[in-house]
Amino acid sequence: MALTVVLTVLLLLFLLNVPIAFALIVSTAVYFLFTDNFSSMVLIQRMVGGIESVPLLAIVFFVTAGILMNYTGITSRMLRFAQVLTNRLPGSLAQVNVVLSTLMGGLSGSNVADAAMQSKVLVPEMEKKGYSRAFATALTASTSLITPIIPPGIALIMYGYVGNVSIGSLFLAGVLPGIVLCLSFMIYVHFYAKKHKLETENKEKITKKYFLFTFKDAILALLLPIIIIGGIRFGVFSATEAGAIAVFYALFLGLVIYREMKMKQLINALVETVHTAASILIIIAAGSAFAWVLTLEQVPQRMTEFMVNYISSPFMFFIVVLIFLLIVGMFIEGNVSIIILTPLFMPMIQQYGIDPVHFGIFFIVCISIGTLTPPLGTIMYTTCSITGTKVEEFIKNSWPFLVILIVAALLLAFIPSISLWLPTVFK
Amino acid sequence: MTKRWFHFIDDGISTFALFAIILLTGTNVFSRYVLNKPLPWVEEIAIGLFVWLVFIGISSAMKRDSHIGVDYFVQKLPKPLRILSITIRAIAIYYVLFYVFVYLGFTFTAQASSKVTPILGISYQVINIAIPIGGLFTAIYFTRAFIRSIQIELGKEGGS
Amino acid sequence: QGTSEESISTSEGSTEESTESEGTTDGETYEINIAYGNQPGEPVDKLANKWKELAAEKSDGRIELKLYPSSQLGSEKDVVEQAQMGNNVIVMAGYDFLMDYVPDAGILTAPYLVDDFDELLYLTETDWFEGLKNDLNDQGIDIVTTRTVYGERHLLTNEKVTTPEELNGLKIRVPNNQMSIQTFEAMGAAATPTPLGDLYTSLQQGLVDGAENPLPVLQGVKAHEVSQHLALTGHQKFITSWIGGTSFIETLPEDIVQILRETGDEAGDYARAILDEETETVMAEFQEQGVEVYEVDVEPFKELVQSVYEAFPSWTPGLYEEIQELLKNRP
Ligand code: NA
Numbered sequence: 001m002a003l004t005v006v007l008t009v010l011l012l013l014f015l016l017n018v019p020i021a022f023a024l025i026v027s028t029a030v031y032f033l034f035t036d037n038f039s040s041m042v043l044i045q046r047m048v049g050g051i052e053s054v055p056l057l058a059i060v061f062f063v064t065a066g067i068l069m070n071y072t073g074i075t076s077r078m079l080r081f082a083q084v085l086t087n088r089l090p091g092s093l094a095q096v097n098v099v100l101s102t103l104m105g106g107l108s109g110s111n112v113a114d115a116a117m118q119s120k121v122l123v124p125e126m127e128k129k130g131y132s133r134a135f136a137t138a139l140t141a142s143t144s145l146i147t148p149i150i151p152p153g154i155a156l157i158m159y160g161y162v163g164n165v166s167i168g169s170l171f172l173a174g175v176l177p178g179i180v181l182c183l184s185f186m187i188y189v190h191f192y193a194k195k196h197k198l199e200t201e202n203k204e205k206i207t208k209k210y211f212l213f214t215f216k217d218a219i220l221a222l223l224l225p226i227i228i229i230g231g232i233r234f235g236v237f238s239a240t241e242a243g244a245i246a247v248f249y250a251l252f253l254g255l256v257i258y259r260e261m262k263m264k265q266l267i268n269a270l271v272e273t274v275h276t277a278a279s280i281l282i283i284i285a286a287g288s289a290f291a292w293v294l295t296l297e298q299v300p301q302r303m304t305e306f307m308v309n310y311i312s313s314p315f316m317f318f319i320v321v322l323i324f325l326l327i328v329g330m331f332i333e334g335n336v337s338i339i340i341l342t343p344l345f346m347p348m349i350q351q352y353g354i355d356p357v358h359f360g361i362f363f364i365v366c367i368s369i370g371t372l373t374p375p376l377g378t379i380m381y382t383t384c385s386i387t388g389t390k391v392e393e394f395i396k397n398s399w400p401f402l403v404i405l406i407v408a409a410l411l412l413a414f415i416p417s418i419s420l421w422l423p424t425v426f427k
Numbered sequence: 428m429t430k431r432w433f434h435f436i437d438d439g440i441s442t443f444a445l446f447a448i449i450l451l452t453g454t455n456v457f458s459r460y461v462l463n464k465p466l467p468w469v470e471e472i473a474i475g476l477f478v479w480l481v482f483i484g485i486s487s488a489m490k491r492d493s494h495i496g497v498d499y500f501v502q503k504l505p506k507p508l509r510i511l512s513i514t515i516r517a518i519a520i521y522y523v524l525f526y527v528f529v530y531l532g533f534t535f536t537a538q539a540s541s542k543v544t545p546i547l548g549i550s551y552q553v554i555n556i557a558i559p560i561g562g563l564f565t566a567i568y569f570t571r572a573f574i575r576s577i578q579i580e581l582g583k584e585g586g587s
Numbered sequence: 588q589g590t591s592e593e594s595i596s597t598s599e600g601s602t603e604e605s606t607e608s609e610g611t612t613d614g615e616t617y618e619i620n621i622a623y624g625n626q627p628g629e630p631v632d633k634l635a636n637k638w639k640e641l642a643a644e645k646s647d648g649r650i651e652l653k654l655y656p657s658s659q660l661g662s663e664k665d666v667v668e669q670a671q672m673g674n675n676v677i678v679m680a681g682y683d684f685l686m687d688y689v690p691d692a693g694i695l696t697a698p699y700l701v702d703d704f705d706e707l708l709y710l711t712e713t714d715w716f717e718g719l720k721n722d723l724n725d726q727g728i729d730i731v732t733t734r735t736v737y738g739e740r741h742l743l744t745n746e747k748v749t750t751p752e753e754l755n756g757l758k759i760r761v762p763n764n765q766m767s768i769q770t771f772e773a774m775g776a777a778a779t780p781t782p783l784g785d786l787y788t789s790l791q792q793g794l795v796d797g798a799e800n801p802l803p804v805l806q807g808v809k810a811h812e813v814s815q816h817l818a819l820t821g822h823q824k825f826i827t828s829w830i831g832g833t834s835f836i837e838t839l840p841e842d843i844v845q846i847l848r849e850t851g852d853e854a855g856d857y858a859r860a861i862l863d864e865e866t867e868t869v870m871a872e873f874q875e876q877g878v879e880v881y882e883v884d885v886e887p888f889k890e891l892v893q894s895v896y897e898a899f900p901s902w903t904p905g906l907y908e909e910i911q912e913l914l915k916n917r918p
């Protein structure tokens with residue numbers, strides 16, 4: 001009963017454009033009106049308790065690092081390098097779009113940031129080369145889903161934190177799936193470009209000198225994910241501290257090597273970080289309080305019992321979860337889903353004997369797919385509003401990408417070694 | 428008109444917290460790995476600053492309207508309903524800011540007198556007071572934005 | 588315009604806050620939330636389940652304990668606070684945590700304080716402990732039961748460590764509390780507080796060189812797969828208490844509280860036997876999986892930790908001597 005009211009209030013406020021964190025807080029506060037067992041002050045305590053955690057510091061660090069990339073000139077060097085890499089392929093600018101998301105994946109943890117940046121930088125260029133705006137936008141939106149899977153990723157950190165799964169292992173586990181996604185998109189783009197005769201003419205060969213020049217510039221930035229994984233692997237720092245190291249490294253590149261950043265820009269970057277990070281973290285705080293209510297009402301146990309009663313095989317479990325997450329993703333922002341759903345899934349995957357690292361990668365991919373579809377896909381809206389694309393046009397162009405992503409999710413579900421191979425090798 | 432410095436006080440506090448967290452964490456890596464001397468107190472200071480960063484940062488985010496929400500359905504409403512929805516939205520936000528953050532947050536802070544951090548024994552009151560303070564800042568910036576959005580809505584109506 | 592709404596919301600707030608639970612009448616069922624940090628299946632979880640069963644039985648079903656393992660309701664610190672605020676929850680709390688409320692409680696977790704668990708449990712039956720209970724009561728905390736044996740803490744390391752010289756400078760993962768940190772600093776290690784959940788990877792990657800905990804806990808996080816040298820230092824013998832808020836306990840009828848306390852003690856004794864069994868099983872499993880187990884001469888360690896007894900200025904002066912006196916005069 002109480003739970004029904006809570007969910008109704010949440011949905012209502014959500015539809016009325018109340019910021020999701022505030023909607024979660026109000027609906028949780030409503031729950032406390034119904035219970036004699038706990039006083040409303042616990043609501044505040046669970047919010048603070050939800051963010052008083054070392055792993056979550058990593059989110060701030062990686063948001064800082066990601067924003068610094070743009071201010072320090074790292075992003076523009078990555079773009080140039082991606083152009084050099086894909087120069088000879090048909091549809092090279094579309095390929096740049098795919099490769100850049102993959103390269104940036106090693107530096108940034110957020111797909112929204114990646115999608116927004118590339119919508120501004122790449123989509124107008126692609127239009128000039130003859131791509132339709134809707135295709136360019138759909139491509140940008142879809143490929144941005146690679147970014148959070150490749151370490152570091154905010155979603156990986158949050159799943160690891162909430163589910164008590166090793167973030168170091170999750171980081172390693174994301175590498176191959178990220179590359180698989182990248183290659184799948186590249187193959188599709190290749191055929192799309194050939195069919196639509198986009199940038200298929202013979203292009204000037206890139207000189208060795210120019211290649212080395214861009215490579216030298218990019219190599220330092222490309223070292224970052226290697227430093228992160230290596231540093232964690234060899235016990236120099238923890239997964240959280242890796243975030244702080246990433247910030248120092250970005251500063252080092254920006255201030256000492258590339259020398260593109262000034263003090264004023266540094267301060268701007270930090271201020272930008274603060275409000276970007278706060279808007280994510282307050283959702284985590286509010287989501288923790290909301291999840292606490294679900295726990296108190298023993299929703300995870302009840303759902304697990306229900307699932308286990310009706311679905312006996314892990315195979316069917318993955319299919320059901322995939323469909324469920326596709327639907328959830330259409331309505332709820334990815335980070336919110338992770339906070340609320342991870343505690344629900346943990347007892348289930350234990351029942352089915354599924355490795356939590358394996359499930360985590362699958363989970364994050366599935367929950368991201370819904371962000372590309374109506375009614376409330378966050379990535380779809382972000383990219384469409386930046387490029388000025390009509391949602392109907394976006395949908396027409398995005399279905400092949402959705403197919404690729406769903407097939408990829410199924411592969412991840414049924415070939416566990418795609419995600420688990422690297423963590424095992426590095427044990 | 429609010430004073431210029433006031434306009435940046437929330438940004439200033441939360442940016443300082445961010446800066447200090449990064450610096451402290453980096454120092455700890457250095458101290459542990461290079462000097463073999465872990466600094467056990469870094470964690471609790473970093474977490475305390477983190478709470479400040481988040482709760483004061485809510486205000487910075489409100490000022491820039493970067494709290495994540497969905498205006499898809501509201502955009503489709505006819506004008507009178509849209510004004511109603513803006514009002515309900517504002518009530519929900521004020522409820523959170525004044526009742527939850529300021530009132531509950533302050534009561535919560537006040538009762539935490541014997542709760543201290545494990546190593547340095549810092550009172551949690553020092554950490555938790557960020558909640559009502561953040562609530563107040565956010566309320567001020569939200570009020571300005573709210574008045575502006577009502578004016579725009581009314582202006583639109585007058586115009587059409 | 589903004590200000591009028593301000594006052595509306597605040598006044599709404601103040602009427603709401605009075606929904607605290609009031610005294611209740613007899614004959615009805617009492618649902619009580621029980622929280623602890625351990626995972627299902629661990630001895631503490633078995634204790635809680637036994638408690639639930641015993642309480643239901645003895646009260647003819649009037650007491651229904653709802654169990655929340657795995658820190659589901661929050662960290663130890665947070666749920667202790669929830670209890671203190673008077674919410675419906677009883678939580679397992681170590682004396683290292685209660686120390687924040689009443690400093691003297693911390694001595695029960697001091698290194699090499701006693702020779703066996705019976706001595707520790709005896710201390711909880713003394714007038715000295717009665718005094719602690721009263722002080723905690725003043726802070727809004729009611730100790731419901733004290734007879735929970737958590738385990739004896741040993742040292743598990745990547746390299747062989749049996750002497751303070753070998754321990755010197757090694758990074759040992761400890762829980763984030765003063766007592767553990769002081770203890771390991773005193774023994775010459777670099778105490779490194781990190782979350783228990785990260786222990787496996789921290790050991791594997793060399794972020795820390797070793798860890799310490801009761802054996803079932805070390806086994807629970809699979810630390811022995813990485814670190815294969817176990818020194819039976821027994822540096823701390825850990826008992827824990829289960830606490831509720833005084834204002835919550837006062838809402839319960841006297842007989843219900845009585846049953847809770849008795850069945851809690853009973854469940855504690857039951858779980859102690861389980862812990863012993865479990866520790867033996869784990870020891871066998873460790874050896875089977877290649878862990879080297881060393882008997883340790885604890886005297887040099889004991890000497891080093893003497894400084895810990897002086898390290899807490901908030902303790903009543905002469906507390907350590909008082910405890911030793913109590914133990915000496917134990918009947
Ligand atoms: Na892209």
Ligand code: NA
Nearest residue numbers: 105147150152
């Ligand atoms: Na990433």
